[in-house]
Amino acid sequence: MAVTAPWERDAVAMDDDARADRTARAVAAARAVAAEHGVAAGEAVVLHDLFSVVVHLAPAPVVMRIPTVLPPSRRADPARTLAERRDEIAVSVALGDLGFPTTKPSPLLPSVPFECDGFVMTAWEHVEVLPDAELDDPPGYVADLHAALRGVDLPCLPFLVFWDDWLTETLDLLADLPELLAPADLALARREYQRVDEVFGSPEAFAAAFPHAGVQPIHGDGPTHNVLATPAGPVVTDLEHACLGPVEWDLAMTGPEFVSAYDAATVLRGGRPADRELLALCESARWLQIVCCLGLAPWSPPDLVDGILPLVDVWRGTIGD
DSSP states (O other): OOOOOHHHHHOOSOOHHHHHHHHHHHHHHHHHHHHHTTOOOTTOEEEEESSEEEEEOTTSSEEEEEEOOOOHHHHHOTHHHHHHHHHHHHHHHHHHHTTOOBOOBOTTSOSSOEEETTEEEEEEEOOOOOTTOOOSOHHHHHHHHHHHHTTOOOTTOOBOTTSSTHHHHHHHHHTTOTTTSOHHHHHHHHHHHHHHHHHHTOHHHHHHHOTTTOOEEEOOSOGGGSEEEETTEEEEOOOTTOEEEOHHHHHTTSOHHHHHHHHHHHHHTTOOOOOHHHHHHHHHHHHHHHHHGGGGGGGSOHHHHHHHTTHHHHHHHHHOO
16 A cells, blocks of 8 residues: 655645646746846746746746745745845856856846745846756866856855755744654754754854864855756856855765765865865755755645655664664
8 A cells, every 4th residue: 555645645735736826926927027128928938846936938048047935934025035146146147257157147137136926036048958968077067166166256145045044944834744744853853953053053153163164155055966068068057055155065965986086176176175074064954954845845846845755764864863
């Protein structure tokens, strides 16, 4: 007999109708913003719909990215999301100016984040993507990216944008979702948060714990998973979590062979090898992020929740009881 996932039993996640309605509203908002700037989108095509709705405003060469799976505080007050999108645009432009291939803001609209019908969105150039293409040297690519990011001069970038109060907010939300995260696991997640927050909670705490590590602009969200293969070569994208942080964050969960190859490559480019203790802490933080995403289940599609649920057992095994 097949086992039914908790979200199927209790309808915790969005149902198909609610998801379709939100996606349609996001696309309509993107069309409206484009139309305000003289860009017609008669054949808008949704390219991706998980944490964000990504829509190609065909026939125009414009792609809108619209974050949709957000905690209640972000939906009620979009100021932080807008700030992160401004930083994303600034980092993308700066990397491009340095000659590192990245997705570029669309020249057909202003290079700013937009608000419409409760959505925040950004407009990007559409690029041709080659299916099934892979990076020739992923560790070397990340080392190249980090070398380029060291040349980005943006003093406004925040420290560890990925480690903020959305984690405590989603942990609180999970207190009302025991069917997704058992009380004992929630208590474990809170203890893990406190342990990691002692280091990541402020620049001063981080500097005291790892004085030799230092921070620099980083991608912030698994750079090797956010590369588009184009006819002109790889193009980095989705810099929405770009911030000041340790390079170890971008290496979290890549595996020891990857990290060793990165070490050799980054030293040749003037970088430093990864600190294994700091890398382990980054991986703990990354696991906690994954678990906390279950707190967003009421605003998430079922396939997202279904993908995270089996990882809870894996996460628990990484830290023990």
